[in-house]
Amino acid sequence: MRFGAVPLEEAAGCILAHSLVLPEGRLRKGLVLGAGEIEALGAAGVTEVTVAQLGPDDVAEDAAASRLAAALVPDERAAGLSRSAAFTGRVNLNATGPGLVTLDVDRIHALNRIDPTITLATLAPLVRVEPGMLVGTVKMIAYGVAEASLSQAEALAREALRILPVIRRTAGLLLTEVPGQDAKLSAKGRRAVEKRLAALGIALAEVATTAHETGAMAEALARMPGEVLLILTGSATSDLYDTAPEALRRAGGVVRRFGMPVDPGNLLFHGRLGARPVIGLPGCARSPALNGADWVLERLACGLEVGDQEIAAMGVGGLLKEIPIRPQPRERKG
Numbered sequence: 001m002r003f004g005a006v007p008l009e010e011a012a013g014c015i016l017a018h019s020l021v022l023p024e025g026r027l028r029k030g031l032v033l034g035a036g037e038i039e040a041l042g043a044a045g046v047t048e049v050t051v052a053q054l055g056p057d058d059v060a061e062d063a064a065a066s067r068l069a070a071a072l073v074p075d076e077r078a079a080g081l082s083r084s085a086a087f088t089g090r091v092n093l094n095a096t097g098p099g100l101v102t103l104d105v106d107r108i109h110a111l112n113r114i115d116p117t118i119t120l121a122t123l124a125p126l127v128r129v130e131p132g133m134l135v136g137t138v139k140m141i142a143y144g145v146a147e148a149s150l151s152q153a154e155a156l157a158r159e160a161l162r163i164l165p166v167i168r169r170t171a172g173l174l175l176t177e178v179p180g181q182d183a184k185l186s187a188k189g190r191r192a193v194e195k196r197l198a199a200l201g202i203a204l205a206e207v208a209t210t211a212h213e214t215g216a217m218a219e220a221l222a223r224m225p226g227e228v229l230l231i232l233t234g235s236a237t238s239d240l241y242d243t244a245p246e247a248l249r250r251a252g253g254v255v256r257r258f259g260m261p262v263d264p265g266n267l268l269f270h271g272r273l274g275a276r277p278v279i280g281l282p283g284c285a286r287s288p289a290l291n292g293a294d295w296v297l298e299r300l301a302c303g304l305e306v307g308d309q310e311i312a313a314m315g316v317g318g319l320l321k322e323i324p325i326r327p328q329p330r331e332r333k334g
Contacts, residue, residue: 001144002053012038014051015060015143030061030088030143058144061089068118069093069138071154072161080163081135089140095129098201099163100302102126111156115149117142122161128298129163130199136161167303168277170205171197172226176212176244178234189232189286196285196294200301202228217247221273228300229278236283237267244280245269253278257308261315265292270306277306290320 016031069091073079084092122136205226210216240258253273264284277300284291
């Protein structure tokens with residue numbers, strides 16, 4: 001591609017590099033100059049214009065963006081992504097349903113190393129998305145890119161980005177209460193949990209409230225419906241053998257882990273009751289703010305395995321924003 005100023009009489013068929021304001025109106029950059037535009041420029045006294053001229057082996061920006069986006073997302077329904085029409089060398093990729101971003105990091109890195117004029121920006125892996133959310137954007141930096149570079153990028157991009165959909169669509173919630181507990185606490189917890197589930201397209205199948213006692217909790221868990229079971233206790237879980245984990249065991253389930261390197265969210269436990277995942281939510285789940293339970297819930301909802309290795313890896317990036325309701329802030333004032 002050639003770029004620079006040319007005499008006006010040589011500009012027909014070239015791409016206008018910079019927007020120009022004329023008495024009759026504005027000519028926008030990226031416009032392919034035709035006879036009408038050349039005449040208008042001449043009438044305005046313009047004698048030369050800065051343009052881009054594509055070579056025989058160049059692909060125009062919109063066509064190039066469309067091709068790369070189609071390679072990334074050849075089947076929009078299967079990928080859970082929609083492709084926008086190309087504009088100014090850009091194609092946006094938007095989520096069509098709730099889920100988690102999954103991508104081939106190595107191939108996307110390699111794609112972005114081919115040519116600085118060919119770019120793909122995405123959300124980070126395993127970020128939760130909702131319908132309509134922007135997940136990625138293909139952008140051609142120049143008005144044209146080399147066919148050889150674009151073909152190489154297309155080969156690397158094949159199905160490198162998609163949304164992992166939510167496959168568990170119902171949940172049960174067990175709330176516990178302790179003597180003297182504020183009557184509003186359970187309602188607050190329910191609202192926050194219900195909002196989290198709704199963002200994932202998960203329906204709340206049942207809410208049960210019991211005393212914070214192992215036997216009562218076990219009975220409620222054993223009969224509770226839902227593809228995922230959530231426990232939010234009136235008294236925080238402080239040990240692997242505390243009341244809530246013991247209730248899960250007595251109901252016939254197993255506890256896989258207590259504690260996670262994410263703050264807020266340290267006091268989470270999780271396990272299974274039959275084939276269903278169970279999450280013992282930390283107290284911070286009563287707040288709508290992001291916490292470690294969100295990451296575990298989202299991944300389990302999408303059918304991902306969440307074991308010791310996965311939770312241990314959450315520590316990098318796991319220092320989340322402080323929330324004002326925490327009774328013991330991480331840093332002392334003064």
